Amino acid sequence: MPSMCSGPQGQSRKVCIVGAGISGLRAAGLLAAAGFEVTILEARDRIGGRIHQSARFGLPVDLGASWIHGTEGNPMVHLAEKACSTTLACSAVYSICDSIGVWLGSDTARRHYEEVWEILEVVMDKSRTETSTLQDSVKMMDFFRQELGRRCLGEKEPATYKNLMSQIVEMWGAFMGDDCERQGLKNLWLDAGLEGGIFGPMNLILNGNVWLIFPDNLFMASTYKDIMASLCSVASDKASLRLSCEVSNISNNGIQNVAVEAVDGFRGVFDDLVVTTPLGWLKRNENVFSPPLTPRISVAIRSLGYGNLDRVFIKFPEAFWHPKDSTMNGFPGSKPEKAQTPTFPVESLFLRPTYAADTNPAHWRQEIISFSSLPAPFSQPVIMFFAYGQWARHITGLVRGMAQDCQEYYQILDDNFRPYYSKMPNYDPSSSSCKPLAFMSTDWQGDKFAGFGSYTNLPTASGDCLQHFEALQEGMGETRGIWFAGEHTSPPGGLGTVHGAYWSGGEVAKKVAQRYNVTIDL
Numbered sequence: 001m002p003s004m005c006s007g008p009q010g011q012s013r014k015v016c017i018v019g020a021g022i023s024g025l026r027a028a029g030l031l032a033a034a035g036f037e038v039t040i041l042e043a044r045d046r047i048g049g050r051i052h053q054s055a056r057f058g059l060p061v062d063l064g065a066s067w068i069h070g071t072e073g074n075p076m077v078h079l080a081e082k083a084c085s086t087t088l089a090c091s092a093v094y095s096i097c098d099s100i101g102v103w104l105g106s107d108t109a110r111r112h113y114e115e116v117w118e119i120l121e122v123v124m125d126k127s128r129t130e131t132s133t134l135q136d137s138v139k140m141m142d143f144f145r146q147e148l149g150r151r152c153l154g155e156k157e158p159a160t161y162k163n164l165m166s167q168i169v170e171m172w173g174a175f176m177g178d179d180c181e182r183q184g185l186k187n188l189w190l191d192a193g194l195e196g197g198i199f200g201p202m203n204l205i206l207n208g209n210v211w212l213i214f215p216d217n218l219f220m221a222s223t224y225k226d227i228m229a230s231l232c233s234v235a236s237d238k239a240s241l242r243l244s245c246e247v248s249n250i251s252n253n254g255i256q257n258v259a260v261e262a263v264d265g266f267r268g269v270f271d272d273l274v275v276t277t278p279l280g281w282l283k284r285n286e287n288v289f290s291p292p293l294t295p296r297i298s299v300a301i302r303s304l305g306y307g308n309l310d311r312v313f314i315k316f317p318e319a320f321w322h323p324k325d326s327t328m329n330g331f332p333g334s335k336p337e338k339a340q341t342p343t344f345p346v347e348s349l350f351l352r353p354t355y356a357a358d359t360n361p362a363h364w365r366q367e368i369i370s371f372s373s374l375p376a377p378f379s380q381p382v383i384m385f386f387a388y389g390q391w392a393r394h395i396t397g398l399v400r401g402m403a404q405d406c407q408e409y410y411q412i413l414d415d416n417f418r419p420y421y422s423k424m425p426n427y428d429p430s431s432s433s434c435k436p437l438a439f440m441s442t443d444w445q446g447d448k449f450a451g452f453g454s455y456t457n458l459p460t461a462s463g464d465c466l467q468h469f470e471a472l473q474e475g476m477g478e479t480r481g482i483w484f485a486g487e488h489t490s491p492p493g494g495l496g497t498v499h500g501a502y503w504s505g506g507e508v509a510k511k512v513a514q515r516y517n518v519t520i521d522l
Contacts, residue, residue, distance in 0.1 A: 012037040013516055016260055016268060017239075018247050019276035021049025022498060023485040025231040026505025027274050027512075032238035034509075034518050039270070040239055041262060043246035043449045047232050050278065050450055051224045051498065056404075056440055057315045059380050060223050061371070063442045064454075068218035069497045076227070076499045077218070083226035088346060088374060089216035092117075095348035099167065099363070101355045101423045112161075116168045119147045128189035137460055140185045144169060167351040170365050175496075176457040177307020179389045187458040187465035191495050219346060219369070221378040224498070242266065246449075250275075251290040255481045272481045272512050276505070279488040280306040280451020294476060297484075300468035304488060305459040307496075308445040308452075310392045312385040312413060314421060315440075319344070319372030319381040320433045321424035344425065346373045356419035364391035366420050383421060396443045404440055413439040455496035456488040473507070477515070483508050 013036050017024045020042035032038040046052070050064040068076045068087060080087055094110035097103050104112075123143050127134070148165055152158035172180040235241070249261040250273060258273040260266070277285075282301045286293055293301070322344050350366035371382040387395050395416060402409040414436060421427070427434050444450045458465050469490075475483040485508040487494065487501040494500020506522045513520045 013272070014039070014268075014270045015272045015274065015512060016041060016258070016270040017274045017276060018250075018260075019049060019486075020044075020047040020232075020235075020241065020243075021276055021486070021501065022051060022228070022231065023487070023501040023505035023508075024049075024274070024276035025228075025235045026502050027276070027485055027509040028239045029231065029234040030506060030509035030520050030522075031512060032235065034513055034520055036513075038235075038239035039268065040235065040241045041245045041247055041260070041266065042241065042243050045244050047241070047243075048224075048228050050444065050454065051228055053223045053225050054440065057313065057380065057382055057438065059378060060225060061313060061382070061384070062220060062223045063311065064444070065224060065498045066220050066369075067498075068220065069499070070493075071216055071218065074499050075502055079227050079230070079502075080218070080220070083230050085220060085224075085226050086222040086375060086378060087218035088221045090219050090346055091216055093171075093345070093347045093349060095345040096168070097348065097350045097420075097423050098164070099352045099354050101353070103423075103425075112164055112168055115151070116165055116171075119144055119151070119165075120169070120172070122147050123185070124189060124192060127185050127187070128192070131186055131189055131466075134186040136184055136186045136463055138185045139181060139460055140183045140188050141169075141181050143185055164351075167365065168349065170352070171349060171367060173365075174309060174367055174386050174388050176305075177309040177388050177454045177496075178305065178457055178459070182305075182459045184458055184460040184462060187462060190465055190469070190492065191458060192493060219374075221374045248288065249290065250288055250482070252480055252482070255479065258481050270481075272477070272483065272515070274483045274485055274508050274512065276485045277449075278306075278451035278453070278486060279304060279456050280453040281449065282488075283451065284448075289482075294471075296471045297476070299463075300471040303462045304465060304468055305457040305462060306451060306453045307388065307455060307457045308392050309386060309388045309454040310396055310442045310444055312387060312395065312417060312442075313440040314383045314385070314413075314417060315437045316381045316383075316433065317435070317437060318433050319370070320426050320428075320431065321370065321383075321421075322372060323425055344370050344373055346370055350420050350423070353419060359416045359419065360391075362390065364389075364394075368420070383424075385417060385420070393445065396441065396445060399441060400443055400446050405438075410436075410439055413441065457496065473504075475508075477511060483512060 015031050015036045015038050017028045017038060017040045020040050024040060028038045028040050052063045053060040054063055068074060071077050092110050093113050094106040096109040123140055126143055148162060152162050155161040170180060176183055244264060245266050246263040247260060248263050252258040256271045258270045260268050286298060346369060348368050352363040352365055353360055354363060367386045369384040371380050398412050399409050444454050445452050472484045472489040477483045485504040487496055489504045490500030491503055494503050510520045
């Protein structure tokens with residue numbers, strides 16, 4: 001195999017991979033195994049990119065990606081099994097706190113949550129079947145509201161129903177890393193996930209009845225660390241990895257002559273270059289490329305959206321929120337509908353809070369993960385809040401640059417999140433069990449190597465995004481030896497996901513190898 005990718009004088013083909021995230025490690029591992037001489041340049045002092053963990057609270061938690069979106073045909077499921085990772089299946093959310101701080105009954109919450117996804121499926125079908133005629137100025141929420149209005153006609157209390165559904169659908173913002181009102185309808189179909197993924201509910205016909213079922217998304221209870229360690233091991237066995245190496249210039253005058261310079265003084269010339277940096281980094285660093293990127297690629301980079309999703313972790317002395325009376329579902333104010341397991345759900349939603357006017361006058365919704373509901377030995381008394389869009393920009397801006405163990409940092413986050421954790425079951429302000437021990441927050445939107453954000457989305461006024469993705473997938477490989485990979489170049493079904501980034505690494509490795517008549521089987 002190595003002889004098949006040798007140059008005219010018998011020298012092996014040299015490939016540079018910029019970025020040691022999951023797409024870069026995947027591409028590097030495949031190309032190195034096929035006999036290419038691979039060099040990985042990573043700006044950080046670690047691998048992983050937007051997949052990263054912290055053990056500040058004792059057990060490690062994912063600070064970035066923490067889900068496997070969809071199970072059918074998802075390579076991450078196999079990698080998780082191979083790495084002996086522990087995952088937790090999560091489906092429909094039945095734990096919802098309403099805008100005045102009262103927990104809905106679990107049956108009511110689940111029914112409305114599922115109906116929101118039913119409407120989103122209709123919205124997705126509209127996008128898929130009419131994308132060629134839809135204007136890119138049309139919002140996905142415009143059509144959602146149209147469908148919601150039609151359903152309201154059959155409700156006994158249409159105003160209440162409409163209000164609740166309109167608030168639940170705002171969870172879509174967390175998937176996009178931005179306000180759902182900013183997302184377009186025309187290109188929404190490109191974000192269709194795998195079965196059990198972002199758009200994953202399916203109809204099941206059983207005994208003549210049609211049931212809406214939610215195949216599982218998997219939460220990485222043991223984090224992504226073992227999967228990343230495995231990928232890094234494969235890549236580093238045969239590739240050269242250089243950390244703290246921030247690329248500052250990429251230039252070439254033709255194919256098989258790509259010159260790379262880095263801030264730390266690194267200089268190298270390669271036959272091919274694979275850029276796996278985040279879309280947000282590309283948006284701010286087009287000037288790194290000389291000659292400039294092609295107009296088609298430049299338009300793609302500027303047109304696609306880039307969202308932000310940050311996290312705030314709160315550690316308590318114990319998980320006081322776990323219900324002590326399973327017949328009441330553990331939720332204050334909830335009706336005793338169906339008894340649930342005496343364990344607080346992993347996921348919960350807080351709808352447009354009107355009870356936190358001092359710190360949240362815009363009524364930004366909240367979403368949490370209860371780590372105490374994870375299986376042993378990964379369970380711990382920690383609540384994680386997702387923050388995206390304007391809410392995330394506000395929160396991260398309040399504490400940016402502060403030491404996470406200082407009193408000011410603690411006080412600011414406690415003031416902002418106490419209105420929500422105080423709504424958790426069994427909360428007692430006089431109990432030491434209900435007083436946070438520590439806070440920890442991420443700041444991806446303040447991270448230049450993450451491109452000041454988290455992942456790609458599809459806003460209005462972004463043109464034909466299919467053409468944008470095709471431009472990035474094609475890159476400039478055939479003319480200049482420069483290729484692109486990452487979730488923003490993923491095949492359909494992988495936008496904004498770990499498996500999408502992994503797929504893209506495999507696809508770009510295959511394309512590079514094909515130029516030298518080398519076959520890589522994925």
